[in-house]
Amino acid sequence: MTKKKIAILGAGNGGCAAAADMRLKGYEVGLYDLFPSTLTKICEQGGLYYSGVIGEGFVTVKGASSDLGQAVKDADLIMLTVPGPGHRAYAEALLPYLKPNDIVLLNPGHTGGALRFTQLLKEMGAPQGLIICETNTLSYISRLECSGRVIVSSYEKPVMFSVIPGKRQGEAAAAVQSFFPAMVPVDSVFQTTLSNLNAIFHPPGMVLNAGWLENTNGNFRFYYDGITPAIGSVIDSLDAERLAIGKALGVELMAFPRLLYSMDSTTEQAAVSGSAYIACHESAPNRFIKAPETLDDRYMHEDIHSGIGPIAYLGRMAGVPTPTMDALINLACFIMGRDYWRDAINLHQMGLAGKSIAEAKAYTYAGY
Amino acid sequence: MAKAKVCILGAGNGAFAYAADLKMKGFHVSMFEVQEFYEQNLSAVAKGGIDFNIRNNLPICGGHAAIDLATDDPQAAVSGADVIFLVVPSFAQKAFAKAVAPYLTDGQIVVLGPSNFGGAFEFANIMEEAGNTADIVLAETECMMYSGFKDSPTSVWVSGYKMGMKFAAYPASKTAAALRAVQQIYPEWTSAVNVLETGMSNVNTVFHAPIMVLNAGRVESPGEFLFYWDGVTPGVGRVIEQVEAERLAIGRRLGLNLKPHLQVLIDWYGISGCKGDTLPEAMATNPVYQWDTAPSTMQHRFLLEDVPYGMIPLESLGKITGVPTPATTAIIELAVLLTGLDLRGAARDLTNLGMGGLSLEQLISLVNA
Numbered sequence: 001m002t003k004k005k006i007a008i009l010g011a012g013n014g015g016c017a018a019a020a021d022m023r024l025k026g027y028e029v030g031l032y033d034l035f036p037s038t039l040t041k042i043c044e045q046g047g048l049y050y051s052g053v054i055g056e057g058f059v060t061v062k063g064a065s066s067d068l069g070q071a072v073k074d075a076d077l078i079m080l081t082v083p084g085p086g087h088r089a090y091a092e093a094l095l096p097y098l099k100p101n102d103i104v105l106l107n108p109g110h111t112g113g114a115l116r117f118t119q120l121l122k123e124m125g126a127p128q129g130l131i132i133c134e135t136n137t138l139s140y141i142s143r144l145e146c147s148g149r150v151i152v153s154s155y156e157k158p159v160m161f162s163v164i165p166g167k168r169q170g171e172a173a174a175a176v177q178s179f180f181p182a183m184v185p186v187d188s189v190f191q192t193t194l195s196n197l198n199a200i201f202h203p204p205g206m207v208l209n210a211g212w213l214e215n216t217n218g219n220f221r222f223y224y225d226g227i228t229p230a231i232g233s234v235i236d237s238l239d240a241e242r243l244a245i246g247k248a249l250g251v252e253l254m255a256f257p258r259l260l261y262s263m264d265s266t267t268e269q270a271a272v273s274g275s276a277y278i279a280c281h282e283s284a285p286n287r288f289i290k291a292p293e294t295l296d297d298r299y300m301h302e303d304i305h306s307g308i309g310p311i312a313y314l315g316r317m318a319g320v321p322t323p324t325m326d327a328l329i330n331l332a333c334f335i336m337g338r339d340y341w342r343d344a345i346n347l348h349q350m351g352l353a354g355k356s357i358a359e360a361k362a363y364t365y366a367g368y
Numbered sequence: 369m370a371k372a373k374v375c376i377l378g379a380g381n382g383a384f385a386y387a388a389d390l391k392m393k394g395f396h397v398s399m400f401e402v403q404e405f406y407e408q409n410l411s412a413v414a415k416g417g418i419d420f421n422i423r424n425n426l427p428i429c430g431g432h433a434a435i436d437l438a439t440d441d442p443q444a445a446v447s448g449a450d451v452i453f454l455v456v457p458s459f460a461q462k463a464f465a466k467a468v469a470p471y472l473t474d475g476q477i478v479v480l481g482p483s484n485f486g487g488a489f490e491f492a493n494i495m496e497e498a499g500n501t502a503d504i505v506l507a508e509t510e511c512m513m514y515s516g517f518k519d520s521p522t523s524v525w526v527s528g529y530k531m532g533m534k535f536a537a538y539p540a541s542k543t544a545a546a547l548r549a550v551q552q553i554y555p556e557w558t559s560a561v562n563v564l565e566t567g568m569s570n571v572n573t574v575f576h577a578p579i580m581v582l583n584a585g586r587v588e589s590p591g592e593f594l595f596y597w598d599g600v601t602p603g604v605g606r607v608i609e610q611v612e613a614e615r616l617a618i619g620r621r622l623g624l625n626l627k628p629h630l631q632v633l634i635d636w637y638g639i640s641g642c643k644g645d646t647l648p649e650a651m652a653t654n655p656v657y658q659w660d661t662a663p664s665t666m667q668h669r670f671l672l673e674d675v676p677y678g679m680i681p682l683e684s685l686g687k688i689t690g691v692p693t694p695a696t697t698a699i700i701e702l703a704v705l706l707t708g709l710d711l712r713g714a715a716r717d718l719t720n721l722g723m724g725g726l727s728l729e730q731l732i733s734l735v736n737a
Contacts (some may be wrong), residue, residue, distance in 0.1 A: 041654075096410070147708045205585075207582065208582065208583075208584040208585060208702070208706075209582065209584070209585040209586065210583075210601065210603045210604055211579065211582045211583035211586065211598070211599045211600070211601045211603070211604045212583055212585055212593075214588035214601035214602060214603055214604070215593070215601050217600045220585070220586075220589070225585065225589055226585045227585070228584065228585045228588035228589060229588065230584055230588055230666045230706040230707070230708075231584055231585055231588075231706070233705050233706065233708060234702060234705045234706060237705050265662065295603055323701050324701060324702075324705065326698070326701075327697070327698035327699075327701035327702050328698075328702075330694045330697075330698040331582070331607055331695070331698045331699075331702075332580075334606050334607045334610045334695055335582070335603035335604070335606055335607060336603065339607065368495070
């Protein structure tokens, strides 16, 4: 029996954790990054040093390569572990190597990931018959101690994944679950795309603590200190808008406290409380995490660009008002001197421009 | 010529400062607090007067101010007063207006300092409800004369004294005569076009809520920080500048030439060393603000007063003039959530004042009449 191969694109914190994990399970791994320097150490040492919950040691990763063709050759699954703003560049790089029936998994998708990736490939003239999947959040918690050395604090998280086109979910699930049996298939891409945890609590934490962060260079614990009861109320309101959008699009979403609990990131009491403040305050894994040192951080840019920005746009498609999200995004624009409305993933980029809810659902089921 | 008799309505930080300073300047000063709070806020002054302390290099004198009358009897307080200063937070103006309205007599000048938006309109409505048709003048200033705080039931310190404020009567045709009278007390005051100008010119409206909202976590967390010096960071400053730009644009559509707040700070506090090329810079380094610590709760007048009586009326003026207010509206939305209060329901905007049906032209005619 030929060994199964997974191609991992993006050799950052998530990608290296996945590479080590997959190699330890005996799979062949192709590992690629758009920035060749990211791979230098791994190529030099012939693999990765790993520690944490997957054990401690060294595993070979012979498939680390700055040649994308080599990395994806004969792969049974292509997985991207890159930030949302990186999707376009990876789509462009991947285009020449894609064949009908290839399965691509965005881990995570961030909001709008699979929709946008599908639209990008369509615009670039990719072959039909591709299957694009996304998880709602990265299935690993990990960080690179330094280049070539990864610490994994969580793996096999029971994240959700969705499929475009939805009609090929069975086929996609077989491939995805052969590598990641803990991942849970859900029927609608709107379920994963609206379950972007970071989009819910990062922008409020940044905007409503903008002064504190700038004045002290982030000298407070982002979740434990930064999400106070009043700020929790803002997150609750943002979350209610998100749930209403989900409902309008036909998906029953988990409220934020329960979502955080499902990621093993807070207590059951917190989940039951329904309070974002309690959920954040009782989040053991997040307790000691400090705020970023500057507002110029992915908690602001990425979690709006690939987070509440596209969620607000989906709100417009769904006819659901989003005054809380709009207020936070507008303030972020002024604080940062950036036009997040212009730059965030929009309906056109998600392939949904001008579509009604019914048309959008039909599109995600049937593909293009 | 005999010096004017003044009455101060209120017994908080501002009221104490007005009363003490004017007494030190030789005016007859009476003070009034509503019965419910008299014991707590003013009774000690009846016995012991007010100790008035000056910080920074201000052109006024400190000392012991032997207040002539400190009472919870509204008629006694206003009787014989030439000028009556209402110096209370905007949400308390209604109660004080109702207390004194029956006793005001011809020729008395009532100055709301500050008014925030709609103070004179609201007082006029209350005079009508009280059935008092006396020929009084209702007027507003855009802010308070003093920056300071009470530090005991009988003492107050001030670190800021404004060299000139704008004054407008409602309607504006009464401004000139009333200003001449009030200039005997505050010679540096000048006239504003109308009460739309004064109502839109309180720096509190632009300053307070954005700093609260964008420092919300730190406000609620243990530990102190300086409201302006620590709270106005570059990012926060950019939001304040945007709110200020929205205010100025609305002012232009109303036919007003509003003074930018940067200029206001320099005019008022330049004497105390305030300077800067931009509004945030001036705010974050103003020596007058060096002792101003931030509130420790969202339940504070910086949101409870400055949003319903400042930002929400500003937003409504934006709608009537067609000026978009993304920053002002965003701050309002978040203030509502952060306080958990129906700030819009409580707001003193045109609709809640019974003026919601007016066109822009009608509103301008009404205030200028």
